[in-house]
Amino acid sequence: MKRFILLLLIGLCLMPGMRIARAQGDMLVIAAGQHEAGNVATVAQDIRVDGIVDGDVTSWNGSITITGSVGGDVVSYGGDVTVGATGRVGGHILASAGVLRQAEGAIVAGQKINGGAGEALASLLDLLNPASSTGPDALLGRSLFGLALAVLLTAFCLLYSAFWPGRVALASDTLSRLPSRALMLGMLTTLALALASLPLAGLLVASVVGVPLLLVLLALALALYVYGLVVLAHMLSTRGAASRTSGRMLAITLAVVLLIAVVVALAPAWGVALFFLLASPGLGAVVLSRGGMAQPIVAR
Amino acid sequence: MGSRDNHVIDDQQYDQLLLRLLERSGQPAAAEPPPDLVTRTLRVLPQELPAVAGRAAARRAGRRLVVRVMLALFMLLIALLGIWSVLGGGPSLALMIGNGVSGLSRVLLTLELLAKPLLRTAGVGDGLWMLAGLLALAGVGWLWWRLLRRTPVVYAERVT
Numbered sequence: 223m224k225r226f227i228l229l230l231l232i233g234l235c236l237m238p239g240m241r242i243a244r245a246q247g248d249m250l251v252i253a254a255g256q257h258e259a260g261n262v263a264t265v266a267q268d269i270r271v272d273g274i275v276d277g278d279v280t281s282w283n284g285s286i287t288i289t290g291s292v293g294g295d296v297v298s299y300g301g302d303v304t305v306g307a308t309g310r311v312g313g314h315i316l317a318s319a320g321v322l323r324q325a326e327g328a329i330v331a332g333q334k335i336n337g338g339a340g341e342a343l344a345s346l347l348d349l350l351n352p353a354s355s356t357g358p359d360a361l362l363g364r365s366l367f368g369l370a371l372a373v374l375l376t377a378f379c380l381l382y383s384a385f386w387p388g389r390v391a392l393a394s395d396t397l398s399r400l401p402s403r404a405l406m407l408g409m410l411t412t413l414a415l416a417l418a419s420l421p422l423a424g425l426l427v428a429s430v431v432g433v434p435l436l437l438v439l440l441a442l443a444l445a446l447y448v449y450g451l452v453v454l455a456h457m458l459s460t461r462g463a464a465s466r467t468s469g470r471m472l473a474i475t476l477a478v479v480l481l482i483a484v485v486v487a488l489a490p491a492w493g494v495a496l497f498f499l500l501a502s503p504g505l506g507a508v509v510l511s512r513g514g515m516a517q518p519i520v521a522r
Numbered sequence: 523m524g525s526r527d528n529h530v531i532d533d534q535q536y537d538q539l540l541l542r543l544l545e546r547s548g549q550p551a552a553a554e555p556p557p558d559l560v561t562r563t564l565r566v567l568p569q570e571l572p573a574v575a576g577r578a579a580a581r582r583a584g585r586r587l588v589v590r591v592m593l594a595l596f597m598l599l600i601a602l603l604g605i606w607s608v609l610g611g612g613p614s615l616a617l618m619i620g621n622g623v624s625g626l627s628r629v630l631l632t633l634e635l636l637a638k639p640l641l642r643t644a645g646v647g648d649g650l651w652m653l654a655g656l657l658a659l660a661g662v663g664w665l666w667w668r669l670l671r672r673t674p675v676v677y678a679e680r681v682t
Contacts, residue, residue: 263642280639297638314622316635333622335632392678403669410666417659421652424640428608429601430615430633509670516675 254290261294268301271309278313285320288328295332305330361487368487375448375479375497382452383471389514393449394456396518397507408450408506412498415443447497450504451478453514457504604630608637 252258254272261277262269268284271292278294279286285301288309295313296303302320305311307327314332315322322336383390397404426432426439455478459471478500486493510518544550556562568575606612616634620627645652 261642261645263639263646265643278638278642280642282639282643295635295638297635299636299639314631314635316632318636333628333631335628335635388678400673403673407666407669410662410669414659414662414666417655417662420640421644421655424608424637424644425605427633427640428605428637430604430630431597431601433633510673510675512675512677516677519674519676 250284252290364490365487367490368483368493371486371493372479372483375451375482376476378445378448379452379455379475379479380472382449383456383468383475386514389511390449390452390456391514392517393453393504393507393511393514394460396511397453397457397503398461399520400507400510400518401503404506404510405503406506407509408502408504411505411509412502446505446508447501449508450501450506451475451497453504453507454478454500457507604634604637608634608641 249268249270250262250264252262252269252271252273252275256273258273258275258277262271262275262279264281264284266283267281268286269279269281270287271279271290274291274293276293278297279288279292280295280297281301282298283300284298285303286296286298287304287306288296288311289306290308291310291312293312295315296305296311297316298320299318300320301317302323303315303317304323305315305325305328307325309325309328311328311330311332314335315330316335318337322334324330324334422439423436426436452475455475456471458478459467459474482493482497482500484493485496508514570578600615603612603615603618607614614622614631614634616622616627616629616631619630622628622631644655
């Protein structure tokens with residue numbers, strides 16, 4: 223059973239990695255004469271369509287160049303969208319944060335939207351996976367992001383400790399008594415959220431009325447992870463000490479938050495990953511202790 | 523030797539005893555009711571009979587329920603149309619209420635387009651990744667539930 227769980231976890235951890243490696247290579251090209259019956263989608267990879275695509279062409283952070291024909295919509299959150307003189311787009315075009323260029327002679331049947339509601343999302347994507355990661359401006363932007371994150375995380379951690387000291391203590395006790403189970407449960411929760419978040423977010427945005435629900439769910443998920451981080455800091459502050467002091471707890475919280483902030487300033491995507499990774503065991507303990515309201519019974 | 527039942531007094535006897543004791547201390551002080559007590563009470567009571575008022579309240583509750591159900595159905599219809607237009611190539615919700623150039627129609631079109639990369643990325647590889655993801659999600663969910671079930675808990679009485 224344990225071997226099966228371990229294999230499944232390793233397999234699941236490798237799966238997204240393969241996908242990112244595939245998407246971060248060179249430009250994806252639909253060559254002239256090539257016919258793609260479905261959709262074309264990438265995450266951070268640029269796309270060039272010289273041939274024919276019947277469906278949509280989408281990318282999260284890559285640029286899209288159309289000199290052939292696209293039957294559906296063309297969407298890029300963070301990259302530029304360029305339609306060449308020979309390009310034909312049957313649907314709409316959305317370039318949230320990038321530049322939208324249309325050469326003379328290019329045909330776009332639908333609407334062309336540049337900026338708009340997706341700009342904030344595109345900016346966030348650019349922050350996590352910047353198009354140009356060098357230069358003083360980029361470093362300053364990342365440092366400010368890290369600083370803002372550190373301040374917010376510290377504030378929320380202190381709020382949890384102030385308002386729910388008993389719950390935090392109970393969950394922390396669970397983490398110290400059942401560390402492996404809490405870690406596994408936390409990692410499984412993170413994995414399940416990672417697997418479900420993409421299609422769920424897509425469906426909620428597509429449903430239009432689900433957009434407020436999506437925002438609430440995002441806030442709730444982040445609140446749970448911050449709770450997990452507080453539980454970890456509390457557990458570390460009680461470990462090896464005769465009694466926990468609030469000064470020690472504050473120092474450890476600040477140390478954990480600063481570590482995350484520094485990694486975010488250096489490599490934002492890794493920093494965010496570190497935050498979820500560090501918070502996962504605490505989150506597992508929170509789940510095991512039913513939100514910090516129950517004491518798990520340890521079999522001896 | 524007596525029994526405990528010998529000390530039991532019934533309610534009537536107890537009331538009389540209590541009244542005697544209260545009388546001895548001059549209580550309860552008798553007060554005349556205000557002269558317009560009945561008029562005032564009748565004035566604040568609703569004019570309609572209780573049965574009529576009950577029927578009216580039931581009608582109002584029914585109307586509220588109908589409005590809520592209609593609203594929920596309308597939102598469900600919007601949600602299904604939105605998902606259909608993005609996933610199944612159905613009619614665009616945005617273009618049903620305008621041309622997508624301005625106003626609400628533009629906002630809806632932007633939302634429809636914003637949802638596309640999220641769903642298209644999930645459906646890359648002819649849905650094989652989606653299938654693998656769903657299977658993995660089911661496996662993870664099963665393990666998660668199993669781990670949770672294997673850890674019995676005792677609820678603390680009061681935790682802040």
